[in-house]
Ligand code: FES
């Protein structure tokens with residue numbers, strides 16, 4: 001959780017730096033011709049490299065599980081998960097800031113693990129669960145993480161906030177007894193350009209003191 005962008009060695013879920021090595025924007029671009037999904041007759045999520053077929057550039061059917069709901073739309077295979085969520089499904093909690101895997105504003109949970117949604121093709125998310133910041137206010141019940149951010153005024157412009165709260169929720173889900181230092185390490189892939197780190201540290205301290213149960 002600082003501007004050094006350190007690695008998340010022991011943090012929860014995926015190291016997003018490791019994730020980038022394997023599926024960064026360039027990798028996503030080269031994968032376009034090999035995504036064998038629903039439009040090719042395969043079940044959603046049933047990726048099989050041996051049966052990869054060329055797709056696009058025309059739009060194909062996209063089926064996702066977003067915040068507990070099954071949603072369907074059509075996207076060109078080149079569309080990232082971030083853009084599919086924001087521009088096709090009107091799920092705007094994830095923010096498009098750098099669009100190149102360096103800021104964390106687009107962080108969502110994929111099968112419970114934080115990822116940069118700007119570096120993943122939407123078609124690759126089929127068959128997995130996607131959770132965005134909206135999931136932290138399900139049924140009007142505000143999750144303890146965004147509640148702590150509000151309590152300690154841990155945001156200014158707010159563009160980074162959805163990514164931070166999603167990544168922090170994932171960290172607490174993985175280790176409800178995480179220390180503030182462990183939480184900060186888990187947030188190494190997120191940047192706040194407004195510099196509200198001190199307020200975030202107050203929110204994190206309160207969350208760690210309170211002992212958070214697994215949610216989401
Ligand atoms: S918008 Fe995805 S990491 Fe910055």
Ligand code: FES
Nearest residue numbers: 156160192193194
């Ligand atoms: S509150 Fe503005 S970037 Fe974090």
